[in-house]
Amino acid sequence: MSASIKDVAAQAGVSVGTVSNVLNHPDRVSPETVDRVRGAIKDLGFVRNDVARHLRAGESRTIALLVMDAANPFFTDLAKGAEDEATNLGLSVVMGNTAETSERENSYLDLFEEQRVRGVLISPYGDVEERLLQLKQFGIPSVLVDRASSSGKLSSVSVDDVAGGKTAVTHLIESGRTTIGFVGGGLDVPQVRDRLQGAREALKGHPAVSLEVFETAATTVLEGRRVGEQISQMNPNERPDALFAANDLVAIGLLQAFMATAAIRVPDDIALIGYDDIDFSPSAIVPLTSIRQPSRLMGQTALEILNSEAQDSTQPPQEVVFQPELVVRAST
């Protein structure tokens, strides 16, 4: 079906070893032989068989990226960062979508283990730390993204959500708001919990400022709108004059609810800040102030760490924590 290195050797009238040298160490081969072999390669349409190559080499050049939700812009951005860095290093990234099921997550890990990939970049869904340590034992390193290692034995690249929450609420306080609402949930999701904690910390030293929590079942547009409608019906004296949403989707839901009733103006009546700075936020009805996570940079950094661990498996785990960034727009 497809030509092998043997066919090329026959065609060019040399040995397979020479062909291999042309491919990998052209300097060891005389120029005219190189030409002849290259000609044969072209004639036969030969393409190096990566499978055989890696079997012999014992090491792969593809990195696996496993994300919870391939549709989330945060992860696609992160993937782009990782791909860019991979290209620089001469590696390739293949992606698997766990679609928020532990079953799929495990079967992808099985696949990647059988394929002996160079390493795994993962935003874990289920409890896979044990499994990842086992993979490491096996010679396949991994780096957690968007979540720190609970055991501290794995490298990770994440964002300081506490600082992000603090930045968001500090910004609201500095623009003169005093009754602040936090909209988000479930409160057991680490990211949401940390952002709320940051919000609380921002209040220290500002006794005049209050914080109320509006809990949602999930961080979706729909839930945001539900809470927004609820707030619209509150007495103007009692309702918050600023809202911090756990992510931009929730913020957009709030915004929708306020626009629909037309009773509440943003930011005049209520200032609004979101989190993630997704692509959609600058083009929202009222462009949304948000907390940006350096998603691309995270992907890049994670890939770098992964690669260095693949080269030297004795390295201690690294935990990189990025600082989020405030992006001010019309909604505050």
Add this chain to the structure above:
Amino acid sequence: MSASIKDVAAQAGVSVGTVSNVLNHPDRVSPETVDRVRGAIKDLGFVRNDVARHLRAGESRTIALLVMDAANPFFTDLAKGAEDEATNLGLSVVMGNTAETSERENSYLDLFEEQRVRGVLISPYGDVEERLLQLKQFGIPSVLVDRASSSGKLSSVSVDDVAGGKTAVTHLIESGRTTIGFVGGGLDVPQVRDRLQGAREALKGHPAVSLEVFETAATTVLEGRRVGEQISQMNPNERPDALFAANDLVAIGLLQAFMATAAIRVPDDIALIGYDDIDFSPSAIVPLTSIRQPSRLMGQTALEILNSEAQDSTQPPQEVVFQPELVVRAST
């Protein structure tokens, strides 16, 4: 680093051939030997090396999925459909994101060729048909998704956009609208062009109904809002009483513009219909009527076709065209 079949054989006191048989044809091996070998496998934490396996077998069990834009919900849905079907067939799907660059598209195709994947599912960005035919020659089949083959030599799974456009506008006419606007662009994108053509066809036999085209530079929220603002400023007697947007993003932009000025009510003043039925549409400020593409089913079907071509490369190419479906919501 990791145990091989040889180690397992030694541990269990059998030959490597027997271990392989336990793995692949347990019926050929006596029950007690099976147990002993399985025990050894567990003790050593042996994981089959897929690389060696495929080298020998000459065929892979992983399918590559290459999409233009991994962030587009349409493609992530399609990916889910493909993954589900792959799981059924005992295959795995890895994904590559071309991020709308021909360069990346080509380098992924190189990678997949070197990896000798079982087949490629691709929503082409650049002009890759030549390349795909060459891959087929080489033994790697491919199926185009969301676009038909221009040469007719490759299988494809796509949607009848002309019919979709026709359905959308027919729905508007049947609900009593007479001055219809089409909002979308660029008009050279096959999908957009076909949808507009369908809209025109719907007008036949309805001489009282007119169609005006509002061209956009791209099918984005921002462009939709730009046109929406423009329409808001038109004289109520002259402006359309219904709009067909080339996709849901544009429709959402229009909706945002109308909500912001509060001068136009949807659907009372202007009915609005989108295309794609993305997740966001049911939860728009005014839930959006849309044309649904069976994205999951498309992914599934494409994978089936691909797999059957991988088994028998002499099959003639199949072109499957799905019919889109009208989903009526509050906006019409």
Add this chain to the structure above:
DNA sequence: TGACGCCATTGAAACGATTCAATGAGTAAG
């Protein structure tokens, strides 16, 4: 008892590349 077949198991070849010691031709030095 010898011939036959059955079954579990073995051992070696094969997949397609890389690597490395060995070979051999050619050149420079003594």
Add this chain to the structure above:
DNA sequence: CTTACTCATTGAATCGTTTCAATGGCGTCA
């Protein structure tokens, strides 16, 4: 003219599996 050395090339071993012909033990039947 021999020795030493360089450089291009070769051939065989190797990676971890699968496959398949060959082996050998065992029971059955005439």
